[in-house]
Amino acid sequence: MTNVTMTINGKAVSGEVEGNTLLSSFLRDDQRLTGTHIGCDTSQCGACLVHVNGRAVKSCTMFAAEADGAEVATIEGQANADGSLNVIQQAFQDHHGLQCGFCTPGMVMTTAALLKDNPKPTEAEVRAYLEGNICRCTGYHNIVKAIMAASGQDVSAIAAE
Amino acid sequence: MYAFDIERPETIAEAVAALGGEAQALGGGQTLIPTLKARLASPDKLVSLSSISEMQGIRLEGRDLWIGGATVHADVANDGTYAALSDLAAHIGDPAVRNRGTIGGSIANNDPAACYPAAALGSGATIVTNTREIAADDFFQGMFDTALNEEEIITAVKFPIPEVANYQKFVQPASRFALVGVFVAKYADGVRVAVTGASNEGVHRWSAAEDALSSNFSAGALDGLSVPSGNMIADLHGSPDYRAHLVKVMTGRAVAQAS
Numbered sequence: 231m232t233n234v235t236m237t238i239n240g241k242a243v244s245g246e247v248e249g250n251t252l253l254s255s256f257l258r259d260d261q262r263l264t265g266t267h268i269g270c271d272t273s274q275c276g277a278c279l280v281h282v283n284g285r286a287v288k289s290c291t292m293f294a295a296e297a298d299g300a301e302v303a304t305i306e307g308q309a310n311a312d313g314s315l316n317v318i319q320q321a322f323q324d325h326h327g328l329q330c331g332f333c334t335p336g337m338v339m340t341t342a343a344l345l346k347d348n349p350k351p352t353e354a355e356v357r358a359y360l361e362g363n364i365c366r367c368t369g370y371h372n373i374v375k376a377i378m379a380a381s382g383q384d385v386s387a388i389a390a391e
Numbered sequence: 392m393y394a395f396d397i398e399r400p401e402t403i404a405e406a407v408a409a410l411g412g413e414a415q416a417l418g419g420g421q422t423l424i425p426t427l428k429a430r431l432a433s434p435d436k437l438v439s440l441s442s443i444s445e446m447q448g449i450r451l452e453g454r455d456l457w458i459g460g461a462t463v464h465a466d467v468a469n470d471g472t473y474a475a476l477s478d479l480a481a482h483i484g485d486p487a488v489r490n491r492g493t494i495g496g497s498i499a500n501n502d503p504a505a506c507y508p509a510a511a512l513g514s515g516a517t518i519v520t521n522t523r524e525i526a527a528d529d530f531f532q533g534m535f536d537t538a539l540n541e542e543e544i545i546t547a548v549k550f551p552i553p554e555v556a557n558y559q560k561f562v563q564p565a566s567r568f569a570l571v572g573v574f575v576a577k578y579a580d581g582v583r584v585a586v587t588g589a590s591n592e593g594v595h596r597w598s599a600a601e602d603a604l605s606s607n608f609s610a611g612a613l614d615g616l617s618v619p620s621g622n623m624i625a626d627l628h629g630s631p632d633y634r635a636h637l638v639k640v641m642t643g644r645a646v647a648q649a650s
Contacts (some may be wrong), residue, residue, distance in 0.1 A: 232396075232397070248394065249394065249395045249396040249397040249436075249437065250392040250393070250394060250395055250427070252424075271428065272425055272428070273421065273424070273425060273487075273488065276485070276487065279487055285465070285490040286486055286487045286490055287487050287490050287491050288487045288488070288491075291420060291421060291424045291425065291488075291491065292420060292424070292491060293397055293420070293424075293437075293439075295397040295399065295439075296397070296399070296420075296439055296441060298399070340486070340487075343486065344486075359486055361484075361485040361486070361567070362484070362485025362486060362487050362488060363485075
């Protein structure tokens with residue numbers, strides 16, 4: 231067992247982990263932050279996506295010990311301080327960017343990472359950036375629309391096909 | 392996963408000291424961690440290379456672009472000094488994978504469908520380890536096989552920057568790895584063509600195309616050539632003949648788009 235210390239959503243935490251404890255397991259089982267979902271557990275689907283030191287990573291494909299000393303951001307830290315949905319979350323609700331919601335934490339964290347680097351992405355850039363996030367419900371069109379809306383762009387011309 | 396310990400050394404010397412026995416070096420883990428989950432590997436210790444600052448970064452060294460072995464794909468993608476290499480890095484995996492996966496890890500693994508081995512071989516890169524420098528021509532020795540010894544770590548890769556270059560990847564639709572990928576680079580002393588994804592031998596050079604392109608750098612120079620299919624990979628995604636055909640097509644596209 232190794233002791234790890236990291237900052238999660240601005241709060242310092244520490245815990246004991248095995249060498250093979252994944253960051254996703256540490257977040258969910260140790261920290262009880264179950265908003266980070268495990269979909270495929272093979273780094274395909276992106277439901278477990280979090281930010282580590284400001285970068286999007288799949289928490290099922292990184293060991294908790296590797297995040298020792300890191301700043302981690304998860305879906306639990308995304309809402310506004312008063313508990314209301316942030317701009318990205320609200321756009322997903324407004325544009326029906328989710329159905330079952332299982333992929334949504336990863337979609338929101340991916341969107342946050344995209345818009346940080348590219349505040350006004352084109353539709354093609356949004357679709358390319360979503361390569362590592364799989365949704366089995368929506369067919370993606372409304373997710374793309376929500377992301378475009380969250381970036382402050384007019385989405386009236388984007389058809390919900 | 393089986394149980395193992397993790398160490399996070401901060402220098403190359405500490406990392407080398409931590410290896411040995413059943414220990415395994417851990418780059419970004421984007422291949423190794425899924426492999427561990429499938430219990431296809433059972434190290435008793437992982438030595439994480441991601442905290443070693445002397446293996447990080449990208450800089451010009453004379454005419455070479457030096458890239459630290461622990462540098463992630465996203466950083467190479469954003470660099471742009473060697474445009475074709477940055478473009479290749481920008482299309483590996485997906486954004487989250489590119490934030491973890493490293494150039495040293497990719498080249499050490501030498502997956503027969505990986506992109507970076509084609510860039511290294513196609514550029515005549517030098518693989519720098521903790522003990523020596525290895526020419527790419529000597530480094531890649533077949534599918535998942537390299538010149539690396541046990542307890543040897545790729546600390547950097549040095550790429551001579553070509554006049555023009557381009558990488559064309561025909562994506563296998565399920566894995567998004569290269570069904571066939573071709574890296575073409577034109578240097579003052581000739582053209583190099585490296586092929587990934589296609590062959591049972593792993594990454595390799597297409598010497599007939601190199602000869603033709605060295606005297607006439609245009610897609611038309613490939614017209615009379617054909618790629619032998621004898622050693623090409625056969626699977627449900629493509630026959631050997633199909634892959635051989637794709638090698639020529641992708642080479643032509645790379646030449647046409649080289650910049």
